[in-house]
Amino acid sequence: MTSHPAGTPPRATSLHAARRDAELAELAGGVRPDVLVVGGGVTGTATALDAAARGLSVALVEAEDLAGRTPRRSDVLPGGLPRDNGPLELARARRDAVECETLSNTTAPHLVRTLPLLLPLDSGVPRGTELAMRARLAAESAMRLAAGTPTTVLPTARRIPAAEARALAPGLPSPGPRGGLLSFGTQLADEARLVVALARTAAGFGARVLTRVRATRLHRDGADVVDRLADTEIRVRARAVINATGLRAAELVDGLLLNTLRIPGAVLETGRLGLDATGVVTVPAGRAWATVRCVPQPDGRSLLTAGEVELTGTPPELPELQATGRAEENDLLEAASRVLGRNARREPPLEPHVVSHALPRRTARRSDDREARPDRRGREHHVHTSPAGVISVVRGRLAPYRTAAAEAVDVAVRGCGLRAGGSRTATTPLVGAASRGRLAEAEVEQRLIDRYGTEAERVSAMTELDPALAEPVAPGLSTSVAEVVWAVRHEGAMNAADVLDRRMPPGLGPESRAAALPPVADVVTRALRGVYH
Structure with missing residues (x-):
C-alpha cells in the first residue's frame, strides 16, 4: 500500500504539533525556502504542493487552521459545459473537462463522487432553450470523452421521459409532459478533506506546513509573521512570496483591488423536498447568472443556491457577507418553491451557507441592475505581482485550483530566478488516492x-x-x-x-x-x- 508521494518515507506526510514547532524554529533560525506561500485554503495548499513537487523548498503559513474558511458543502465542479461557442469559452470548457478527469481518476478519486442532475422541461422552458441546452450538454460529453473520462464514471447526458423524471425527483410538482434533461457532474464530498490532502502531500515533498502563523506584512524577500501559539514575531525570508489568502489578499499587498462574488445558499432536508440522490437545476430564460440549484450532499441534505452577485470590496469592508439575512433567506426559499413546489417553504433551512470568492475588481453593469453582475473573466483565476514583487493568486468561482496554483508558481519561477521545471501535479496522487478498483478492494x-x-x-x-x-x-x-x-x-x-x-x-x-x-x-x-x- 502506498499513500504517500513516491520517493518519500511513509510517515513524511504526517502533520502534527511537534513537526510544526520544529519547522517553524528552522525558519526563525534563518532557513530560507525558495517559496513562501501565505494562506492555507485550497489555493494556498495547491500552490505549496505545485512548488514542492517541482523540487523547490517551500514553507506555507496559515493564520488559523487548514481549510479555516473553506466551505464544507459543495455544488458540482465545472466539468466541460460551455456557455457559448466562442473560442475562449470552448477552451475553458476543455480545461475544465481535463481537470475533472484528473481529479476523478488520478489525484483524488476517493474524495469525489458522481452526481446526477435533472433539468425539468416544464411549460416554462421554451423549445429553443431546450435545444440549446441539449447542444451544450452534447458538447460537454464530447469534451469529457476527449479528456479521457469514461462514460462509466460520468455517463452521457440524455433527455428522459416524464415518468423517469418523476421517479428521480418525486418531489417536483410536475416535470411536465416533456420530461427533463439528465446530466452528470463531479462533486467534492468535502472540500476541507481536499485541503488537508493537498497540504499533507506537499509535506511529503518536503514543504513546511505551519498553521497558527499569521502574516502581518509581505515583502519581496519574505514576510513578517506572528506565531500565534507562542505570541512571538518572526521575520521569514524566502526567494519568492505567493499570497493566496483569498478575501484577505488585498490587505497584505498594495495595488490589488478586489471585489467579492457572493453566492448565498441554504441547507435543507432532502427528504422533505421529495428528492433523493438527484440534483435539480433550473435556468431562468436569459438569466444564466440566476440559476436555481438544489444539489444533494453526502449527509442526506441538499444545498440550495439561487444565483450570485458581485459586490465591490472584500471583508472586513463587507463583514455582513458572512451570513444570509432574513430577506435573502426568503428569496432563496421563494426561488426554490418555484422549482420544487411548496415543500421548499414548509420549514426554515437547517443552516445558512454563504460562499464568497475574491475577484479582481472588474465588473459589467447594466442600467437595470441594482448590483453588478459577475464578469465572466473575473470568475477565472488571476495572478498579480505587486510593485514590491509579491505574487498574489486569486481563484474565481469557476477556476480549477490546480491550474491557478501552477500559474502562480510559473510566475514565481520566471520572476524570481528559481530553477524548476513545469508543474507535475496532474500526475501526482494525493495521500489516500488510488484507482477505483483498488479502493473497492x-x-x-x-x-x-x-x-x-x-x-x-x-x-x-x-x-x-x-x-x-x-x-x-x-x-x-x-x-x-x-x-x-x-x-x-x-x-x-x-x-x-x-x-x-x-x-x-x-x-x-x-x-x-x-x-x-x-x-x-x-x-x-x-x-x-x-x-x-
Whole structure:
C-alpha cells in the first residue's frame, strides 16, 4: 500500500504539533525556502504542493487552521459545459473537462463522487432553450470523452421521459409532459478533506506546513509573521512570496483591488423536498447568472443556491457577507418553491451557507441592475505581482485550483530566478488516492474509504491494536476515537474545533457540536500528550 508521494518515507506526510514547532524554529533560525506561500485554503495548499513537487523548498503559513474558511458543502465542479461557442469559452470548457478527469481518476478519486442532475422541461422552458441546452450538454460529453473520462464514471447526458423524471425527483410538482434533461457532474464530498490532502502531500515533498502563523506584512524577500501559539514575531525570508489568502489578499499587498462574488445558499432536508440522490437545476430564460440549484450532499441534505452577485470590496469592508439575512433567506426559499413546489417553504433551512470568492475588481453593469453582475473573466483565476514583487493568486468561482496554483508558481519561477521545471501535479496522487478498483478492494468501512482512501486501512488498524479506539467519540456520532487521534497525529489538528469543524463530516448541528465538544477535547488533549499508542 502506498499513500504517500513516491520517493518519500511513509510517515513524511504526517502533520502534527511537534513537526510544526520544529519547522517553524528552522525558519526563525534563518532557513530560507525558495517559496513562501501565505494562506492555507485550497489555493494556498495547491500552490505549496505545485512548488514542492517541482523540487523547490517551500514553507506555507496559515493564520488559523487548514481549510479555516473553506466551505464544507459543495455544488458540482465545472466539468466541460460551455456557455457559448466562442473560442475562449470552448477552451475553458476543455480545461475544465481535463481537470475533472484528473481529479476523478488520478489525484483524488476517493474524495469525489458522481452526481446526477435533472433539468425539468416544464411549460416554462421554451423549445429553443431546450435545444440549446441539449447542444451544450452534447458538447460537454464530447469534451469529457476527449479528456479521457469514461462514460462509466460520468455517463452521457440524455433527455428522459416524464415518468423517469418523476421517479428521480418525486418531489417536483410536475416535470411536465416533456420530461427533463439528465446530466452528470463531479462533486467534492468535502472540500476541507481536499485541503488537508493537498497540504499533507506537499509535506511529503518536503514543504513546511505551519498553521497558527499569521502574516502581518509581505515583502519581496519574505514576510513578517506572528506565531500565534507562542505570541512571538518572526521575520521569514524566502526567494519568492505567493499570497493566496483569498478575501484577505488585498490587505497584505498594495495595488490589488478586489471585489467579492457572493453566492448565498441554504441547507435543507432532502427528504422533505421529495428528492433523493438527484440534483435539480433550473435556468431562468436569459438569466444564466440566476440559476436555481438544489444539489444533494453526502449527509442526506441538499444545498440550495439561487444565483450570485458581485459586490465591490472584500471583508472586513463587507463583514455582513458572512451570513444570509432574513430577506435573502426568503428569496432563496421563494426561488426554490418555484422549482420544487411548496415543500421548499414548509420549514426554515437547517443552516445558512454563504460562499464568497475574491475577484479582481472588474465588473459589467447594466442600467437595470441594482448590483453588478459577475464578469465572466473575473470568475477565472488571476495572478498579480505587486510593485514590491509579491505574487498574489486569486481563484474565481469557476477556476480549477490546480491550474491557478501552477500559474502562480510559473510566475514565481520566471520572476524570481528559481530553477524548476513545469508543474507535475496532474500526475501526482494525493495521500489516500488510488484507482477505483483498488479502493473497492479495501476491506474496511465504505465510510472510512470515502474520507481517507487507502489510508482507511491504517485508521482501521489502530482499532485492532486498541479496541477502545473503535468506539464513537461521542454519542450519536459515527466518528470514532481512532479518527480523532488520526486527525491529531497526521492531519495537523491541534484542538477540538479543528476536529469538529474541519476533520469530521459536515452537518453537525449546534446542539450536537456542544455535546461532542468535551469528549473530543479530551481525546485531542490525550493524543497531543502521546497517551495513545
